[in-house]
Each structure stands twice: as C-alpha cells, then as structure tokens.
Amino acid sequence: MRRRDLLAGSLAVFLGAGVLPAFALNGNSRRVLILIELQGANDGLNTVIPYSNDRYYSLRPNIGIEKAKVLDLNGEQGLHPSLSGVRALYEQGAVKIFQNVGYPNQIQSHFRSIEVWERGGDGSGNGRDGWFVNAARSSTLNDKYEAPGIYLGGTPDIFHGGIGYLGSVSFSDSGHRSRDSMLEQSDDVPSMLSRISRKRQDDLEKNEKISKKLKNAQRIAFGGSSLANQLGRVCELLSADVRAPVVKVSIGSFDTHAGQNNTHRKLLKALDDAISRTVATLDSLGIWDDVAIMTYSEFGRRAKENGARGTDHGTAAPHFLISKSLGSGIIGGFPDLEHLKNGDLQFKIDYRAMYNYVLKENFGLSTNPFSEYGLPSA
Numbered sequence: 001m002r003r004r005d006l007l008a009g010s011l012a013v014f015l016g017a018g019v020l021p022a023f024a025l026n027g028n029s030r031r032v033l034i035l036i037e038l039q040g041a042n043d044g045l046n047t048v049i050p051y052s053n054d055r056y057y058s059l060r061p062n063i064g065i066e067k068a069k070v071l072d073l074n075g076e077q078g079l080h081p082s083l084s085g086v087r088a089l090y091e092q093g094a095v096k097i098f099q100n101v102g103y104p105n106q107i108q109s110h111f112r113s114i115e116v117w118e119r120g121g122d123g124s125g126n127g128r129d130g131w132f133v134n135a136a137r138s139s140t141l142n143d144k145y146e147a148p149g150i151y152l153g154g155t156p157d158i159f160h161g162g163i164g165y166l167g168s169v170s171f172s173d174s175g176h177r178s179r180d181s182m183l184e185q186s187d188d189v190p191s192m193l194s195r196i197s198r199k200r201q202d203d204l205e206k207n208e209k210i211s212k213k214l215k216n217a218q219r220i221a222f223g224g225s226s227l228a229n230q231l232g233r234v235c236e237l238l239s240a241d242v243r244a245p246v247v248k249v250s251i252g253s254f255d256t257h258a259g260q261n262n263t264h265r266k267l268l269k270a271l272d273d274a275i276s277r278t279v280a281t282l283d284s285l286g287i288w289d290d291v292a293i294m295t296y297s298e299f300g301r302r303a304k305e306n307g308a309r310g311t312d313h314g315t316a317a318p319h320f321l322i323s324k325s326l327g328s329g330i331i332g333g334f335p336d337l338e339h340l341k342n343g344d345l346q347f348k349i350d351y352r353a354m355y356n357y358v359l360k361e362n363f364g365l366s367t368n369p370f371s372e373y374g375l376p377s378a
Contacts (some may be wrong), residue, residue, distance in 0.1 A: 102349075103117075
C-alpha cells in the first residue's frame with residue numbers, strides 16, 4: 001500500500017455528524033490552531049529563564065542555566081539555549097510568551113491536571129466537556145472545515161463530549177486514547193478501516209472527499225523526533241487543504257525528577273526543531289499566515305532543584321503562542337521567586353485567559369466560554 005493511500009485510509013475518517021461546529025470567523029474561517037502538549041510537566045524556569053535574578057541561581061545551583069548561554073529576550077529573561085529557532089521567531093515578531101500560567105487550587109497529579117487544562121476547569125472541578133468543544137458550541141456553524149478537530153498525539157480530552165474529529169493512534173507517542181475516539185488501535189489496517197467504515201456509514205460522502213484530498217497530499221517527512229513526525233503529518237494535511245480549527249500533537253516526557261538538564265535539553269531541542277521546520281514548511285506552502293501554534297502542559301515544576309539534580313511537581317509555568325500575525329512579547333511579567341507559596345510559584349495568568357485570547361485573536365470569537373478571563377496589562 002502506498003504511503004499516501006495509507007495516510008488517506010488511516011486518517012481520513014470523519015467521526016460522526018458535526019457535533020463540534022466549525023467557526024464562522026470574520027473572514028478568517030480557515031484558520032488553524034496547532035496545540036502542542038508538553039507531556040509530563042515542563043520546567044518553565046529553565047525554559048524562559050529569569051537570568052537577571054540571582055535568586056534563580058541560589059535556588060538552582062546545579063541545574064540553573066548559565067547566564068552566558070541564555071538566549072536573551074529583554075534584558076531580564078531569556079530562552080534555554082536549545083530554543084534558538086523560537087528565539088529567532090520571537091525576534092521576527094511571531095512569539096508571545098504567557099508567563100506564570102496556572103489555575104486556582106492547583107492539582108499536582110499529571111492525569112488530573114491535564115484533564116483540568118483540557119476541559120477548562122480548575123482545582124475545584126473539571127468542565128464537563130473539552131474546552132474546545134465548549135468554545136465551538138458558542139460559535140456559528142459553517143461547512144468550511146473538513147473536520148472540527150484532528151488528534152495525532154497526547155491526551156485528546158479537548159474533544160471530550162464531542163464527536164466529529166479526525167484521529168490516528170498510529171501517530172501518537174503516548175498510548176492515551178479518549179473514550180470518545182472512534183479509532184481503535186490495530187496493527188491490521190484493513191480491519192481497522194473495516195470497523196471505521198461500519199461506524200461511519202452515515203458520513204461516507206464527507207469521508208470520500210477527505211480521502212481524495214489526502215491522496216494528493218505532498219510528501220512531507222521531517223524525520224527525527226515523534227513530535228517532528230506528527231507535525232510533518234499536520235503539514236501534509238494542510239498541504240492537501242484538509243483543515244480543522246484545532247490540531248493536537250504532543251511531546252514528552254518532561255517529568256524530570258532526576259538528571260534534568262540533559263533530558264530537558266534534548267526535549268527542548270526536539271520541540272524547537274519541530275516548530276522551526278513546521279513554520280518554514282507552512283511558509284513555503286503559503287499557509288503560515290493561517291496557522292498559530294500554542295504549547296501547554298499540566299503544570300510547571302518547583303522553583304528549587306531537588307537532591308537528584310531534577311525538579312519536582314510545581315505550579316505555574318510559561319507557554320508559547322507562535323503566530324505570524326499576533327506579535328511578540330512577554331505577558332505576565334517576571335517569575336516572583338521572592339514570594340513562593342510552599343516552595344512553588346504563584347500563578348499570575350489563569351490558563352483560561354490564554355484560551356480566551358487565542359479564541360478572540362486567532363478565531364475572531366469575541367464571545368466565548370472564557371471571556372471572563374483576562375490577561376494582565378503588562
């Protein structure tokens with residue numbers, strides 16, 4: 001079986017009727033948001049580094065990133081040296097950094113906290129459905145997307161409670177699957193397609209349309225990390241004009257309790273390389289203007305290093321929003337290392353304010369389920 005046919009068969013599956021509506025968007029109705037889950041809880045202090053604060057180095061005498069190696073952003077904070085591509089995009093006006101992001105009553109369980117992030121809740125309880133399901137329900141239906149969402153890696157709870165997204169477990173490096181996902185893991189592609197066909201008799205016309213488009217997809221192979229492979233698939237889909245408002249991918253594990261620096265360096269390098277290749281590819285295809293990339297993780301890590309030269313589960317952390325049209329800057333200020341709470345950073349931005357921002361600025365949804373959550377002015 002040719003690769004294009006396999007891609008068409010295993011991914012071009014429209015899962016049910018349009019319960020997740022596509023957006024009607026102020027003339028930008030084909031915009032795409034790529035969500036990158038940093039599985040395992042990324043260490044924010046060694047990603048966006050407050051190198052001008054000596055307290056950072058006193059808390060991290062062994063794992064703190066040397067000042068001379070930090071990629072400066074504004075004379076106070078800078079990026080990990082592995083993030084040279086992200087830094088270049090920042091200098092081009094294409095990276096917003098949301099600093100000190102978290103939520104009330106922070107949970108430090110990986111599984112519970114990522115569920116909170118993906119269902120729009122907080123430490124007091126989850127939202128019932130995925131945050132994007134709820135956001136889509138508040139918008140106007142149209143038929144300009146081939147699917148309401150695409151899931152290629154990580155946990156798919158952003159689509160919990162809705163159907164109609166494309167998915168393929170073969171592109172996931174996590175082994176996590178949602179109860180809502182209609183794809184079942186199988187090494188036998190024909191039997192998998194047979195099950196899919198039986199479940200999708202009501203939408204064969206749309207399935208056929210997507211399959212035809214995918215057969216004409218450009219061959220885009222990044223190679224390297226699992227994330228690079230996932231994002232290569234995303235570029236293939238977009239090159240074939242198969243779009244969804246949200247595409248979910250993942251990289252991990254960032255659960256760096258011991259020997260953090262080497263593991264973290266490799267993960268951030270893989271993240272940087274995959275993002276840089278994706279932006280360059282989308283730009284060459286002429287569709288970078290239509291795409292934004294946002295990172296998120298279940299929580300940050302503790303401010304003080306542990307005895308194993310790692311970091312334990314913490315609270316607030318920074319995240320990236322990469323887009324040609326939204327400009328660069330750091331929102332949320334400086335990590336307050338002088339006023340830790342039980343050894344943890346106190347969050348300044350509720351993560352739902354990020355969702356509100358991207359729904360407004362990327363999709364034109366000025367009214368959405370997160371409208372009450374605002375960003376600080378500086």
